[in-house]
Every structure is written in C-alpha cells, then in structure tokens.
Amino acid sequence: MAAPTSDADWSRVRLHVVTGKGGTGKSTVAASLALGLASQGQQVLLCEVEGRQGIARMFDVDPLPYAERRIATGLRHNGTPPGVVHALHIDPESALLEYLSMYYKLGRAGRALDRFGVIEFATTIAPGVRDVLLTGKVFEAVRRNSRNKGAISYDAVVLDAPPTGRITRFLNVNDELAGLAKVGPIRSQADTVMTLFRSPRTVVHLVTVLEEMPVQETADGIAELTRAGLPVGAVIVNLVRPRDISPADLEAARDGTLDASRVATDLEEAGVDVADGLVDGLLAEAHDHAERRALEDAQRAVVAQLGRPTYELPRLAGGVDLGGLYELAADLKKQGLA
Ligand SMILES: Nc1ncnc2c1ncn2[C@@H]1O[C@H](COP(=O)(O)OP(=O)(O)OP(=O)(O)O)[C@@H](O)[C@H]1O
Numbered sequence: 001m002a003a004p005t006s007d008a009d010w011s012r013v014r015l016h017v018v019t020g021k022g023g024t025g026k027s028t029v030a031a032s033l034a035l036g037l038a039s040q041g042q043q044v045l046l047c048e049v050e051g052r053q054g055i056a057r058m059f060d061v062d063p064l065p066y067a068e069r070r071i072a073t074g075l076r077h078n079g080t081p082p083g084v085v086h087a088l089h090i091d092p093e094s095a096l097l098e099y100l101s102m103y104y105k106l107g108r109a110g111r112a113l114d115r116f117g118v119i120e121f122a123t124t125i126a127p128g129v130r131d132v133l134l135t136g137k138v139f140e141a142v143r144r145n146s147r148n149k150g151a152i153s154y155d156a157v158v159l160d161a162p163p164t165g166r167i168t169r170f171l172n173v174n175d176e177l178a179g180l181a182k183v184g185p186i187r188s189q190a191d192t193v194m195t196l197f198r199s200p201r202t203v204v205h206l207v208t209v210l211e212e213m214p215v216q217e218t219a220d221g222i223a224e225l226t227r228a229g230l231p232v233g234a235v236i237v238n239l240v241r242p243r244d245i246s247p248a249d250l251e252a253a254r255d256g257t258l259d260a261s262r263v264a265t266d267l268e269e270a271g272v273d274v275a276d277g278l279v280d281g282l283l284a285e286a287h288d289h290a291e292r293r294a295l296e297d298a299q300r301a302v303v304a305q306l307g308r309p310t311y312e313l314p315r316l317a318g319g320v321d322l323g324g325l326y327e328l329a330a331d332l333k334k335q336g337l338a
C-alpha cells in the first residue's frame with residue numbers, strides 16, 4: 001500500500017494536540033506519536049486530560065498520579081540515543097491545588113479549601129474553570145525550560161485531547177477568559193496561553209477512520225478550528241484495512257462474479273477440505289470486504305480534498321499492545337509525522 005506521505009515539516013512544533021471523533025484512536029495515535037518523537041531523541045511529555053487513565057492502560061502500568069512519570073523509551077535510530085516519554089495525567093482538582101500553592105503559597109490552606117469543597121465547586125460547578133486549569137497545566141509544561149529548576153523540560157508535548165466536538169471550545173477557553181478579565185494577571189496569563197495555542201509551535205491533529213460520519217466530523221472540526229484561529233495540523237487516518245486485493249478481484253467480489261469453482265479448486269489444491277457452503281460463505285465475506293473497501297476509497301478521496309497533510313495507520317490485527325504502539329510509532333516516523 002502506498003501510504004499517502006507529506007513533506008510537511010513538524011520539527012518546530014512543541015505542542016501536538018491530538019483530537020478526533022470518539023473511538024477513532026486519539027489515545028493510540030497520541031501515544032504512538034510520543035514514542036515516534038522520542039525515537040528521534042526528543043524528550044517528550046504525553047498528557048491526558050479526560051480522567052480516564054487511558055495512558056496507563058496502553059502502556060500497561062499502574063494508574064498515573066498527578067506527577068510526570070517516565071513511561072517508555074523511544075527506539076534507537078541511526079545511532080542517536082533515544083529520548084524518553086514521560087506521562088502526565090492532568091486532573092483539574094490537582095491542577096488547581098498546584099496553581100494555588102504556586103501563586104499564593106497556599107500549601108496547607110489549599111488543602112483546607114479542598115476539605116471545604118471549594119476545589120470541587122470550582123472544577124465541577126464551573127466547567128470553564130476546569131478547562132482553564134487543564135489547558136493551563138499543558139501550557140506550563142510546554143513553556144517550561146531549563147531555567148525552571150527541578151522540573152524536566154521537554155522538546156515536545158503531546159496532548160491526548162478532548163474529541164472534535166469539544167476541542168475548539170477547550171483550546172479557546174482562555175480567549176473567553178481574556179474577554180472577561182479586561183486587565184490584570186488573569187488577563188495576561190490568558191493572553192499568553194492563547195498566543196502559544198495560536199502560534200506555529202502548536203498544531204491540532206485530527207484522527208479519523210474511513211467512514212462517512214468521522215470524516216464529516218473531521219471536515220467540520222477543521223473549519224471550526226480555522227475560524228477560531230487555531231492551527232490545524234495533520235489528518236491521521238487510522239484503522240486502515242489491508243489493501244492487498246487487486247481492483248479487478250474487488251470488483252468481481254462486489255458484483256458477485258467471482259468464479260466459485262475456481263475458488264473451490266484453489267482451496268482443494270491448498271489441501272482444504274471443501275465442505276458444503278464453505279465457498280458460498282467465503283464469497284459472501286469477500287463481497288462484504290469489497291463493499292467496505294469501496295466505501296473506504298470514497299472516503300479517502302474526501303479526506304484528500306481536506307487539503308491537509310495526511311498519514312495512514314493500519315488496523316493491527318488483534319488490537320494494540322505496547323509492541324503495536326512501537327509499530328505505529330515507526331509507521332508515523334517513516335511517513336514523516338514524527
Ligand atoms: N491501528 C489500530 N489497530 C487496531 N486497533 C486499534 C488501532 N487504533 C486503535 N485501536 C483500538 O481501538 C480502540 C479505540 O482506540 P483509542 O482508545 O485510541 O480511541 P480514542 O479515540 O482515544 O477513544 P475515546 O474517544 O474513547 O477516548 C482501542 O481498543 C484501541 O486499542
């Protein structure tokens with residue numbers, strides 16, 4: 001399969017935001033991208049903000065705390081020492097406590113607020129506050145550098161982000177905040193966050209599968225992000241079926257004109273005992289596969305029209321384990337995304 005490649009240059013990007021319709025593979029792609037970047041020697045932070053511990057599950061480790069944990073090493077490439085992937089599970093309550101203790105030195109007082117339910121009030125009653133805290137922590141990790149003593153500084157941060165339907169609002173929450181606070185520290189913090197998110201150092205990648213609804217959602221997402229002035233990155237087409245059958249055979253399978261007796265003879269020659277109904281069953285499966293492939297090809301053409309650099313990842317038989325993540329990482333690297 002000639003995977004679509006692109007000569008886009010992502011080397012200046014510091015924050016890779018990975019969104020997409022639910023279940024299309026955002027978390028898988030974010031993790032693979034982080035591993036791919038680490039395989040180039042970069043120090044990478046992989047963040048999640050949805051409170052689901054997906055990273056821990058994918059890397060088969062205990063649930064992540066609110067602390068950066070070394071989680072994997074990139075593959076060695078051309079003799080360069082690989083970088084490390086750290087992971088961080090960002091939850092709004094911990095982010096708020098950290099924020100309070102940093103800015104107001106409210107170490108113990110912060111915990112008292114927690115006891116009185118103030119933290120819960122701030123993070124559940126006011127959903128906007130939640131997103132300000134989550135994006136604020138991501139911002140802090142990206143902006144960090146060697147002057148921040150004791151903290152690890154990263155070459156790249158990969159965010160396993162909320163789905164397409166919520167991503168623009170999520171990334172734009174600081175814009176709303178800036179609109180509310182006309183002056184002062186909140187206003188300037190909100191402005192700095194938006195400056196980063198709208199700069200070429202940030203990209204929002206969209207993961208899709210080759211089906212009508214997710215592709216449509218991708219198109220809508222690109223339009224919405226663009227309207228909000230947020231930088232759209234690549235489209236990553238995930239779960240692509242193998243393309244090893246010739247167009248002529250696919251067409252015959254679809255039209256029901258595959259030669260049943262030829263299939264039976266081939267099977268017998270391969271030592272298969274051709275029981276009643278076996279060939280009919282296989283032809284029906286071939287028909288379904290060919291139909292799905294035709295739908296996929298139609299959606300692939302729609303994706304090409306989106307005008308974004310596009311990358312494809314195969315559907316791994318048997319799902320994605322840690323080895324699978326490295327496999328997908330190598331694929332992204334080969335295609336030039338990582
Ligand atoms: N390329 C692939 N090959 C095989 N299985 C895959 C592939 N990509 C993802 N999967 C599987 O599909 C499921 C959904 O993937 P994932 O959790 O990454 O999606 P998501 O978009 O993050 O979902 P959610 O919206 O629930 O956060 C998982 O079980 C994952 O292992």
Ligand SMILES: [Mg+2]
Nearest residue numbers: 026027028054
């Ligand atoms: Mg996920």
